[in-house]
Amino acid sequence: MTRYTKRNGLSRRTMLKSGVAAAAGTLAAPMVWAQSNIVLRQAGTGVSAFNEIAEKAFEDLGITLEMTALDSDAVTQRVATQPDSFDIADIEYWICKKVWPTGNLQAMDTSRVLNYDKIAGTFRTGKLTLASEIAQGTAPHTVGFVEGVDGTDFVDNESGWMTLIPTIYNADTLGIRPDLIGRPISNWSELLNPEFAGKASILDISSIGIMDMAMVCESMGEITYADKGNMTREEIDKTMAIFTEAKKNGQFRAFWKSFDESVNLMASGEVVIQSMWSPAITAVRAQGVPCVYQPLEEGYRSWGGGMGLAASLEGAKLDAAYEYINWYLSGWVGGFLMRQGYYSAVPETSKLFMSDDEWGYWYEGKESQGEIVSPSGQVLEGPGAVRDGGSFLERMGAVACWNSVMDENQYMVRKWNEFIAA
Amino acid sequence: MSETIGEARKSRLSLSAIADKIAANKAVSGWLMAAPLALVLLLFLVIPIIMIAVVSFWRATEFSIIPDFVFENYEFLLTSPVTLTVFINTFKYAIVTWICTLLIGFTVAYYLAFHIREMRWQVVMFLLCSIPFLTSNIIRMISWIPFLGRNGIANSTLISWGVIDEPLEWLLFSDFSVILAFVHLYVLFMVVPIFNTMMRIDKSLVEAARDAGATGPQILWNVIIPLTKPGLMIGTIFVVTLVMGDFFTVRIMSGSQSANVGRLISNDIGLLQYPSASATAIVLLITVLLIIGILLRFVDIRKEL
Numbered sequence: 001m002t003r004y005t006k007r008n009g010l011s012r013r014t015m016l017k018s019g020v021a022a023a024a025g026t027l028a029a030p031m032v033w034a035q036s037n038i039v040l041r042q043a044g045t046g047v048s049a050f051n052e053i054a055e056k057a058f059e060d061l062g063i064t065l066e067m068t069a070l071d072s073d074a075v076t077q078r079v080a081t082q083p084d085s086f087d088i089a090d091i092e093y094w095i096c097k098k099v100w101p102t103g104n105l106q107a108m109d110t111s112r113v114l115n116y117d118k119i120a121g122t123f124r125t126g127k128l129t130l131a132s133e134i135a136q137g138t139a140p141h142t143v144g145f146v147e148g149v150d151g152t153d154f155v156d157n158e159s160g161w162m163t164l165i166p167t168i169y170n171a172d173t174l175g176i177r178p179d180l181i182g183r184p185i186s187n188w189s190e191l192l193n194p195e196f197a198g199k200a201s202i203l204d205i206s207s208i209g210i211m212d213m214a215m216v217c218e219s220m221g222e223i224t225y226a227d228k229g230n231m232t233r234e235e236i237d238k239t240m241a242i243f244t245e246a247k248k249n250g251q252f253r254a255f256w257k258s259f260d261e262s263v264n265l266m267a268s269g270e271v272v273i274q275s276m277w278s279p280a281i282t283a284v285r286a287q288g289v290p291c292v293y294q295p296l297e298e299g300y301r302s303w304g305g306g307m308g309l310a311a312s313l314e315g316a317k318l319d320a321a322y323e324y325i326n327w328y329l330s331g332w333v334g335g336f337l338m339r340q341g342y343y344s345a346v347p348e349t350s351k352l353f354m355s356d357d358e359w360g361y362w363y364e365g366k367e368s369q370g371e372i373v374s375p376s377g378q379v380l381e382g383p384g385a386v387r388d389g390g391s392f393l394e395r396m397g398a399v400a401c402w403n404s405v406m407d408e409n410q411y412m413v414r415k416w417n418e419f420i421a422a
Numbered sequence: 423m424s425e426t427i428g429e430a431r432k433s434r435l436s437l438s439a440i441a442d443k444i445a446a447n448k449a450v451s452g453w454l455m456a457a458p459l460a461l462v463l464l465l466f467l468v469i470p471i472i473m474i475a476v477v478s479f480w481r482a483t484e485f486s487i488i489p490d491f492v493f494e495n496y497e498f499l500l501t502s503p504v505t506l507t508v509f510i511n512t513f514k515y516a517i518v519t520w521i522c523t524l525l526i527g528f529t530v531a532y533y534l535a536f537h538i539r540e541m542r543w544q545v546v547m548f549l550l551c552s553i554p555f556l557t558s559n560i561i562r563m564i565s566w567i568p569f570l571g572r573n574g575i576a577n578s579t580l581i582s583w584g585v586i587d588e589p590l591e592w593l594l595f596s597d598f599s600v601i602l603a604f605v606h607l608y609v610l611f612m613v614v615p616i617f618n619t620m621m622r623i624d625k626s627l628v629e630a631a632r633d634a635g636a637t638g639p640q641i642l643w644n645v646i647i648p649l650t651k652p653g654l655m656i657g658t659i660f661v662v663t664l665v666m667g668d669f670f671t672v673r674i675m676s677g678s679q680s681a682n683v684g685r686l687i688s689n690d691i692g693l694l695q696y697p698s699a700s701a702t703a704i705v706l707l708i709t710v711l712l713i714i715g716i717l718l719r720f721v722d723i724r725k726e727l
Contacts, residue, residue: 073692204678254677421681
C-alpha cells in the first residue's frame with residue numbers, strides 16, 4: 001500500500017482531506033479517480049443497488065461502480081465461493097455472520113471512516129438510545145466488529161475494526177390492504193387468522209421467513225421463545241408445525257421470493273395481508289392501491305445491510321473503496337435512500353440533502369406539508385400524510401428481533417424445505 | 423538447404439504413408455471419426471456427471487463443501503418423508519402433462535399431416551403453431567398470472583357472464599396452473615416429432631386399409647398409431663424429461679407452494695448445500711434414466727427412424 005501511495009503521490013493525509021471535502025459535500029475538490037480508471041465491483045442484494053448511486057459516485061469521485069444485484073441467497077453464495085468476483089459486498093448482517101468465517105472479507109479501520117461517530121448507535125453498541133433494549137436475533141453490533149483487519153471472531157465491543165459499514169436498514173412489519181380487510185389490524189397473529197384464508201402470504205426466504213413465523217407464533221401465544229433469533233430444534237419444529245397446518249388448511253395464497261412478486265400479489269388483490277418490505281408498500285400505493293405498512297403491538301422485525309470489503313482489496317483500490325464508503329456516509333446517498341422509506345446509517349448527514357418537509361415526513365414522523373415525491377419523481381403522498389409507524393425513534397425503537405442465522409440453521413433450512421413441499 | 427527440403431519431403435511422405443495406413447485400417451478410422459463427438463460428450467457430459475456423483479458423497483457446512491466419502495446426503499434424502507411427497511408430485515406433473523400434450527400433440531399433428539393436403543399449407547400451418555414459441559419461455563408462463571388471478575381476465579369474464587358468482591381460487595397458484603403452464607410450454611415438443619413421423623407414413627397404406635374395408639377409427643388404431651410410435655416416443659421423452667427437470671415453472675405457477683424435485687435441488691443450491699443437491703440430482707437422474715429405459719423397451723427408436 002505504501003508503494004502505491006508513493007507512486008500516486010498521495011499520502012493518507014491528502015486522502016483524508018479529500019474525504020472530508022466529499023463528506024462536507026460543498027467543497028468541490030474530490031479525488032479524481034477517473035485518471036487512474038478505478039473500477040469497484042459491488043455485488044449485493046437488489047435493495048441498495050441503484051444506478052443513481054453509481055452515477056453520482058462517478059460524478060463526485062470518478063470511481064466507476066459496477067453493480068450486480070442478486071437475491072440474498074445468491075449473494076451469500078457469491079461471497080462465500082467466488083471471492084475474486086467482487087470488490088465490495090453489499091450484504092445483510094445475518095449474511096455477514098454466515099460468510100465472515102470464510103475469510104473472504106477484510107475488516108475496516110474505523111479511524112478511516114470519517115462519520116464513524118455519527119453512525120446510528122444500533123450498529124455500534126446495539127442501543128439506538130441509551131434506554132433502548134437490544135432486540136433478539138442477529139443484531140448488527142453482534143457481528144459488526146472483529147479484533148483486527150483479518151480477525152475471524154466477532155467481538156462485543158467497538159474494537160476499531162468494523163466488518164460491515166451499515167448502508168441501509170429498516171423495520172419490517174406486515175403489509176395489509178385496508179380496503180379489503182376493513183377493520184383494524186394490530187397483531188402479528190392476524191396473519192394466520194382464518195378470516196384471511198387463501199389471502200395471506202409470507203416470504204420464501206428461510207432466514208427471514210422464520211422470523212416472521214416466530215413473531216406470529218409468539219403473538220398467537222402458542223410459543224414463547226428464549227431467543228427468536230436462535231431457536232432450538234424443538235422451537236423450530238413447533239413453529240413449522242403451526243405453519244404447515246395453516247398451509248394445509250389453505251391459509252396461504254402464495255409465497256413470494258422477490259420484491260416484484262410481493263408487489264404484484266398485493267396490488268392485484270390476490271393477497272390482503274402478508275410479510276412485506278417498505279418500498280414494496282410504496283410501489284403498491286404508487287399504483288393507486290391503498291396499502292398500509294401496519295405497525296403491530298409486538299414490534300418490528302428489523303434488518304440491516306452493510307458494505308464489506310473483499311479480502312483481496314489493496315493499494316489504490318482499497319483507498320478508493322474507503323473513499324467510496326466515506327462518500328456513501330456523507331449524506332447524498334442517505335437522502336436518496338431515506339426518500340424511499342429506508343433509513344441511512346448516518347441520519348444527520350442525510351438531513352442536509354433533504355428538504356425540511358421530507359425530513360419531517362420520513363424521519364420525524366410528522367405530517368407532510370406538501371407533496372412527498374420519490375427520487376424517481378413519483379408523487380407518493382399529498383399534504384397531510386403521516387408515515388406508517390411514525391418517526392425513526394418510534395419505529396427503530398420498537399424492533400423486537402433482527403433477521404438472523406441460527407446455530408441450528410441447517411436443521412431449520414431442511415425443515416423449511418419440508419414446509420414448502422408439504 | 424537442399425538437404426532440408428529433402429528431409430521435409432521425406433517426412434511429408436512418411437506422414438501421408440501413415441495416413442494411408444490409418445485409412446486402410448477401418449477400426450482406427452472409425453475411432454477417429456467418432457473421437458470429436460466422443461471427446462465433446464466426455465468433456466461436457468460424462469465428466470460433469472461424474473463430478474456430481476463424486477460431490478454427492480461430500481459433506482457441507484453453511485459456507486463450504488468438504489471432500490469426504492459419507493452417505494449422509496443419501497441417508498437424509500431417502501429417509502425424509504418429504505422426498506417421497508416431492509417425487510410423487512414430480513411424477514404427477516409429468517404424467518398429467520404427458521397425457522395432455524400427447525392428446526393435443528397427436529390431434530394437431532394428425533390434422534396437419536392428413537387433413538391438409540397441400541404441402542404449402544402444411545408448412546404455413548406448422549409455422550403458425552410455432553409462432554407463440556418464438557417468445558421467451560418465462561414471458562409465456564408469467565403472462566398466465568394476470569389472466570388466471572382472482573381479479574384476472576378469466577375470473578372477471580366468467581363472473582360477467584354469470585357462470586360463477588365467486589372468483590375461482592384454484593385457477594392460479596395451484597396444480598392446475600402448474601400443469602396448464604407445462605402443457606403450454608412443452609406441447610410443441612410433442613407436435614414436432616409426431617408430425618415428422620406422420621409425414622413419412624406412406625399414404626398408400628391408408629388407402630389400402632380403406633380399400634380393404636377398414637373404418638376410420640380402425641385405420642387410426644391399426645395403421646397410423648403403430649407407424650407413429652417412434653414420434654410418440656421421442657415426444658414423450660422430451661416432455662417427461664423437461665417436466666421432471668423443471669423447477670422454475672413450478673415455483674412461479676404454484677406461487678412457491680408446491681415443490682418438485684427440481685425445486686428441492688434449487689433450494690439446496692441456493693443455500694450452498696451442493697452435496698445434498700448433487701445427491702438429489704443423482705437420484706433424479708437415475709429415475710429419469712429408468713423411465714427412458716422402460717420407454718425404449720416398447721419401441722426401438724433406432725430401428726424405426
